Amino acid sequence: MRRKLERAWRTRRARAGTIAAATTAVALLAAPLAMAGPNGFGSESGGHGSGGDGDWVTAWSASPQGSSTLGKFGAETVSGTNQAELLKQITPPITAFNDETVRQVMYLHQGGDAVRIRLSNQFGNQDVTFPTVTVGKRAGDSGADVEGAPVPVTFDGSDSVTIPEGGDVLSDPIPLETEALDHVVVSMFVPAGQGPATVHGNSMQTFFTTPGDKTAQTDDANFTENGIVPNRFTSSLTTAVYYATGIQVEGEEGDKTIVAFGDSITDGFLSDGNTDGRYPDALARRVQENPDTANLSITNQAISGGRVLSQGFGPSALDRFDKEVLEQPNIGGVIFLQGINDIGGAIFQDGLGTATADQLIPAYKELAARAHAKGVPFYIGTLTPAGNLLRPTPYGQYSLPQAVAERNKVNEWLRGEGSRYFDGVIDYDAAIRDPLVPDWIALQFDALDNLHPNQAGYEKMAESIPQEFLDQMANG
Incomplete structure (x- = not known):
């Protein structure tokens, strides 16, 4: 029954937006994705606006690490x-x-x-x-x-x-x-x-x-x-x-894959087991509750311990971005949140030091440019707090003053001069930080390791994404 109702309102919305959609489609068709390599995405998924995806979207995924x-x-x-x-x-x-x-x-x-x-x-x-x-x-x-x-x-x-x-x-x-x-x-x-x-x-x-x-x-x-x-x-x-890394569904005309890309915070580390408590899960529930955004399929391409610039527990963001984002069927946007492990120097990883804001910023620009070259909107999140030295995070150097300073430098750039490189900046930091000590996660959102949100924190992150960004992706 619900799918029949969805078909009805989607048909009405599609008719109302026919002219705009046709104009957009002409522009996007001018730059289809190249065929993919041996990973096999490209053989079924021609890329953003290529016309080769049918009505398929990715409804579940897990990044191999x-x-x-x-x-x-x-x-x-x-x-x-x-x-x-x-x-x-x-x-x-x-x-x-x-x-x-x-x-x-x-x-x-x-x-x-x-x-x-x-x-x-x-x-x-x-x-x-x-x-x-x-x-x-x-x-x-x-x-x-x-x-x-x-x-x-x-x-x-x-x-x-x-x-x-x-x-x-x-x-x-x-x-x-x-x-x-x-x-x-x-x-x-x-x-x-x-x-x-x-x-x-x-x-x-x-x-x-x-x-x-x-x-x-x-x-x-x-x-x-x-x-x-x-x-x-x-x-x-x-x-x-x-072994399993993705499930695609043949949905309705206008359905879009939206990739939540990141590290353990996107992966839902320290959410409650068997409850679908990651922030992309909460976001999926949110978009499905709204008929105007129910055509979005939020898929999770995160690796706990992952880094932007180099291998963490899995390939770097720079290495896996094209395959895991740009080759998705009917890709409609990416929500990117990664970099805290580069700054904090996650433990149990060989031969890696810490990175600075000045090293991360060019990588963010590069990833956004790759997405924009394929017509894919790129939204980026501010890095969440980890600076409580009274209870330092146990996984690396995240809570040390120099790491806190680099995180804040990244966030200041994203909120200011850097915002022009992206389709939108999502202020996850502001959503879950302590109002009195802003370098700490607020206690009600802290999983008690001073790095990861708890279930309430992940829900808050999903709520903090501006509705206008979701509307833009739904109607793009």
């Missing part, structure tokens, strides 16, 4: 491409699934009449084969039971797919009607001998495993739930996403 090095019940948050050698020496064995079904739950930020599943072997050390993959809507509000029967996922018409080392693959369109804010369950059978899994280390969502091929099983009986979620600290360190 490396191969698992910490075991499927360990701290995968700090797995990744630049993990400290000392940490590697003391961690559990890598996650290499052994004749197991891996069942994972994803929170869709847009609905549609069909889905496509993206699987990645970007950081594997050999080809990986999945004999069977299924998808279905989750039954109920928790667990991993499937509503009805799981639907087989095919790849070029075949149930089985082999992904070469370093590659990824997008499935065929699979008929499955979904609505925005539904949960779907993706199950994949992973035979023994596949090597280390490509991982996104911080999912804030438990996953399920069981011996053998149980991809067609409707309920989650005899599955083991992996992850510990009695509080936000344990869930941040024990939940992960394996």
Whole structure:
């Protein structure tokens, strides 16, 4: 019913804006994206305004950050491409699934009449084969039971797919009607001998495993739930996403993918497990409540511990931006929040020092220019507080006076002279800082590590995005 109502009001809105939309389309069609490389986005997604995307948008995503090095019940948050050698020496064995079904739950930020599943072997050390993959809507509000029967996922018409080392693959369109804010369950059978899994280390969502091929099983009986979620600290360190990096839905004309791009603050580190409490999740709920912005699909391309200028726990923003933003189907904008790890010098990363505002600012300009060259709006957020020396953040140098000074310099530039380089500046800093000690996160928004917001803080960040920016992206 809701999708029928959405179709009705979207049709009315589309008719009202036909002339403006046609004019915009002519301008955008003049500069389509080049075809993508081996990552496979470009073969299905021609880029912003290219006309090759149909009505597909990305409704869920997780940025791959490396191969698992910490075991499927360990701290995968700090797995990744630049993990400290000392940490590697003391961690559990890598996650290499052994004749197991891996069942994972994803929170869709847009609905549609069909889905496509993206699987990645970007950081594997050999080809990986999945004999069977299924998808279905989750039954109920928790667990991993499937509503009805799981639907087989095919790849070029075949149930089985082999992904070469370093590659990824997008499935065929699979008929499955979904609505925005539904949960779907993706199950994949992973035979023994596949090597280390490509991982996104911080999912804030438990996953399920069981011996053998149980991809067609409707309920989650005899599955083991992996992850510990009695509080936000344990869930941040024990939940992960394996192999799956995106779900696209075939939505309605005018739907747009909006990428929330960043680090652990966008990734929802220290939000509550199994509650969809990241700020992009809260933003997705916000845009869906408003008919004028319900065509936006907010997708999350964040890596906890990620940096702008160099590898953190995963590729740098400069290295992954084009693939994870500009090659999304029907890309309508990016909301960028990253840089605090460059300034603070996150721990457990080899060979990296700290960066200055003068080093970050040119990178921000470059990323905005890349987006604008493809006709993609670029919104940027101020860096959030971490300066409480009475309770310094434990992950690096974030709370030291020199780091606080560099953060403030970045924010002053964004609010002032630098604002002209972007389509809008979102003042996340002002939204969650302490009014009396502005270098601190306000206590009601602090996850108590003096760096990350808590669930209320993430909600506040989503609320702080000006409505006019959302309207611009919805109507762009």
